[in-house]
Amino acid sequence: MENKARTKVTIEATVNAPVAKVWQYWNEPEHIKQWAFASPEWHAPAATNDLRVGGQFTTRMEAKDGSFGFDFGGEYTEVAEHKAIAYVMGDGREARTTFEERDGKTYIVEVFDAEETNQLKCSKLAGRRFSTTLRIILKVVNSA
Helix, strand or coil: CCCCCCCEEEEEEEECCCHHHHHHHHHCHHHHHHHCCCCCCEEEEEEEECCCCCCEEEEEEEECCCCCEEEEEEEEEEEECCCEEEEEECCCCEEEEEEEEECCEEEEEEEEECCCCCHHHHHHHHHHHHHHHHHHHHHHHHHC
């Protein structure tokens, strides 16, 4: 059986807030619904999150005009409070996010498997979406 290596995408960001606050906003469903979408034309009307190894998460993402929507979800493989989260997505791709607090700021690094179809295009799109998501979470965290 062939074990094909997947292309990894890495995104880094700094949030001007302590790690405990960022962790809360990153993981609690009421907060996830405020930032887990790719652009202002989209929203996340529903989210569930069982943040433990073996726990499941799902976020419903929809175009605000009702033209399209999908569920994004997976299962946690690692949860280290205020430090790291790893999960396997429904399509088998993996992701890992780390959180590190330095001088009252939180440094976030997310590494995830690119989609196999149109890898370069999907990777660039995923990077843009994640960057947009980080801008939204920064706004949400900083406004609280």
